[in-house]
Amino acid sequence: MDLENRKNGKRLVFSEDSFQRIIQILDEFLNRSQARLAIFADLNGYPVVYRGEADTMDISSLTALAAGDFAATAEMANLISEESHFRFLYHEGVSRCSYLCSVGNEYFILIVFEKKVALGVIRVLAHYAVEKILQLIQTLKKQSEETKKFLDFEFRDILTQRLDESIRAR
């Protein structure tokens, strides 16, 4: 995000159509790669779209840690005189692996897959998915999110009331 947009609170706004298109791209990726999970997320740690075995995994924590992973290794990249952050991060486990690839400067895809799936397959298919999402992102406009549409006064009142109830019930 460039500084002017950040200052004005502007960010990419995904329409329902664009959400559906990303869902389609991730589903296609999962079908062809046999990976278990794919999360399209922003580098602030927010998941945008996730597909696959999402019910069995803690998506929010995974995304927050993956964003942190990018951030930490960006400093490593800096120290070895690489101008930007690393574009791909790969973690190999005993049975499962994760592959992170950046999508432009603000987003990334986190992929979880079985070790028996060849990394090369994941890399090639992830590359196609990234290209497709980048094309889509270029058509979207940056605008101030209309939070007031989402959070009216009644919503705000109920929210604080609900938080109070949760705290009292502890």
Place this chain on the structure above:
Amino acid sequence: MHIDWLRQEIIFKIIYYGPGLGGKTTNLEYIHAHLDPKLRSKLISLKTRDERTLYFDFLELSIGRIKGKKPRFHLYTIPGQQYYHMSRKIVLRGADAIVFVVDSQKARRVENLAALMDLETKLIQQQKTLAELPWVLQYNKRDLTDIESVAALQGKLNFLSVPHYEAVASQGVGVFETLRGVVQLLVQKV
């Protein structure tokens, strides 16, 4: 803040900031231990071998649907030690609100001020200021003996007259009051 129009979710990022060993992680640990497990995630802690926060702690709170919409709160702590300043800068990115946890002990006077200046510097680097961001102060460790008075802490640290809370995070005193305060301020300001 992130709005997911498809799932009708809104996610807020709240950062617990402050000097090392001030009680930021203790706040999150208390919230995690005393809130209904249905309302919160697992507490993720990235710690060094000697139990100091290395990168961040992360806890998600979710209080169900309201008018069909689901608010979520992502609570992060930052590592307070001076040499982890890059980690702080990164975790602070996209913050919607801040709880600044002060160590009330007289001996930590300089560290408190340095951490607050560090926060302001990092916000300015992100084109933000403390004057425009919702934030609260938590004066922690009020149970210890050699502590500064609240009036003295207010004079030194609360130059923007933000809400402040006295706390003993290790016993849970003031922890939920602080959380409630910052959430209230946040939803008023967005």
